[in-house]
Amino acid sequence: MRILAIETSCDETGIALLEAIESGRTTRKHAAPNVPTVRVLKNLVSSQIKIHRPFGGVVPNLAKREHLKNLPILLEKISGKTPVAKKKFFAGIDLLTVTVGPGLEPALWTGIEFAKMLAAEYKKPLVGANHLEGHLYSFLLSKKKTAVQNIFPAVALIVSGGHTILLRIESFSQWKRLGETRDDAAGEAFDKVARLLALPYPGGPEIEKLAAAQAKTGGEHGRVAHPKGTITFPRPMLHDKSYDFSFSGLKTAVLYYLRDNPLAIAPARQKMDIAASFQAATIDVLAAKTLRAVREAGAGKSRIRSIILCGGVAANKALRSRFAREARAAGCAFFVPDFKYNLDNAAMIGAAGYMAYMRKKKYPLRADGGLEI
Numbered sequence: 001m002r003i004l005a006i007e008t009s010c011d012e013t014g015i016a017l018l019e020a021i022e023s024g025r026t027t028r029k030h031a032a033p034n035v036p037t038v039r040v041l042k043n044l045v046s047s048q049i050k051i052h053r054p055f056g057g058v059v060p061n062l063a064k065r066e067h068l069k070n071l072p073i074l075l076e077k078i079s080g081k082t083p084v085a086k087k088k089f090f091a092g093i094d095l096l097t098v099t100v101g102p103g104l105e106p107a108l109w110t111g112i113e114f115a116k117m118l119a120a121e122y123k124k125p126l127v128g129a130n131h132l133e134g135h136l137y138s139f140l141l142s143k144k145k146t147a148v149q150n151i152f153p154a155v156a157l158i159v160s161g162g163h164t165i166l167l168r169i170e171s172f173s174q175w176k177r178l179g180e181t182r183d184d185a186a187g188e189a190f191d192k193v194a195r196l197l198a199l200p201y202p203g204g205p206e207i208e209k210l211a212a213a214q215a216k217t218g219g220e221h222g223r224v225a226h227p228k229g230t231i232t233f234p235r236p237m238l239h240d241k242s243y244d245f246s247f248s249g250l251k252t253a254v255l256y257y258l259r260d261n262p263l264a265i266a267p268a269r270q271k272m273d274i275a276a277s278f279q280a281a282t283i284d285v286l287a288a289k290t291l292r293a294v295r296e297a298g299a300g301k302s303r304i305r306s307i308i309l310c311g312g313v314a315a316n317k318a319l320r321s322r323f324a325r326e327a328r329a330a331g332c333a334f335f336v337p338d339f340k341y342n343l344d345n346a347a348m349i350g351a352a353g354y355m356a357y358m359r360k361k362k363y364p365l366r367a368d369g370g371l372e373i
């Protein structure tokens with residue numbers, strides 16, 4: 001099945017072409033459905049980061065304008081320019097899919113209207129896709145085919161700019177929400193702390209760079225500007241019994257730290273130290289809660305076989321390696337998408353749309369900014 005997927009939920013315009021080879025059938029031996037093989041043939045992303053950067057975040061109406069401009073350009077790159085080429089291209093497409101939420105509604109609508117227009121013009125089925133399911137399935141897009149059968153039950157952590165959600169997954173169509181953030185998402189905290197440090201948007205990669213530089217200058221705790229060594233920021237809700245997260249207090253702790261220790265004496269040094277200490281606190285909480293969910297699932301049938309890490313923040317190398325290490329120690333397989341599929345892209349939407357189609361899950365074809373997983 002050939003799938004054309006469209007993503008416009010935030011500040012990346014994405015169009016992808018995929019081939020899905022296997023459906024979610026059930027093998028005789030295992031109750032969990034097989035993992036489908038999804039091949040990405042084309043994955044085009046047009047990033048608007050530069051446009052939103054001066055505003056320190058995504059401006060919905062600017063995003064909408066850019067999506068409107070970029071969608072036809074990206075499509076022509078895949079389908080060819082002439083009506084004949086387009087007709088031929090769409091003759092080989094079996095399914096159209098588009099993100100319907102969550103995200104910025106003006107941005108989502110541009111993709112939905114564009115997809116509807118294509119579906120009507122070329123008479124193709126169109127299904128809505130959940131952006132969060134896209135992140136969840138994004139590890140399936142890797143070219144490197146790892147053994148991904150019998151991976152359930154799994155614990156998945158979706159960490160992005162808008163979400164921090166911990167799930168227990170029984171199969172590709174069945175999961176339970178264990179916990180989520182009560183305030184800021186982890187990515188949002190990275191972005192806000194970066195802003196406090198006068199770093200450009202998006203903040204995650206900037207913080208990561210500084211934290212990596214800090215680690216190089218003096219080992220894990222660094223020779224840092226602060227006399228007490230690495231700053232000990234709080235680990236919010238680390239010992240709370242729930243699987244929920246909270247990151248706004250951590251951001252406030254950075255704010256207070258900066259109030260008491262203005263970036264004046266050794267700004268570069270101090271920025272590195274704050275970035276590294278903030279990142280360490282965030283990773284500690286994300287890893288601890290995820291691993292507790294694994295442990296508390298217990299043994300026997302409910303034993304967790306794998307950990308899935310996904311979403312924009314999962315591009316963070318320190319987070320990935322911490323999860324890989326912890327998963328190994330817990331005897332779990334570990335899945336994380338290739339770097340190019342961490343940030344918003346249409347390939348993951350292709351996987352989500354395909355799964356929704358196979359599961360007969362029909363999302364209404366209208367923007368739903370608060371759509372849940």
Ligand code: KG4
Pocket residue numbers: 010159160161162163186187188190191202203204205208311312313314315316317342343344
């Ligand atoms: O998944 P995504 O592209 O968009 C949403 O669905 O929200 O995630 C974007 C978020 C931003 O907050 C960005 O700062 C964060 O992911 N991010 C990172 C890194 N790369 C992107 N956070 C930490 N480390 C990174 N390397």
Ligand code: ZN
Pocket residue numbers: 131135160161311312343344
């Ligand atoms: Zn996303």
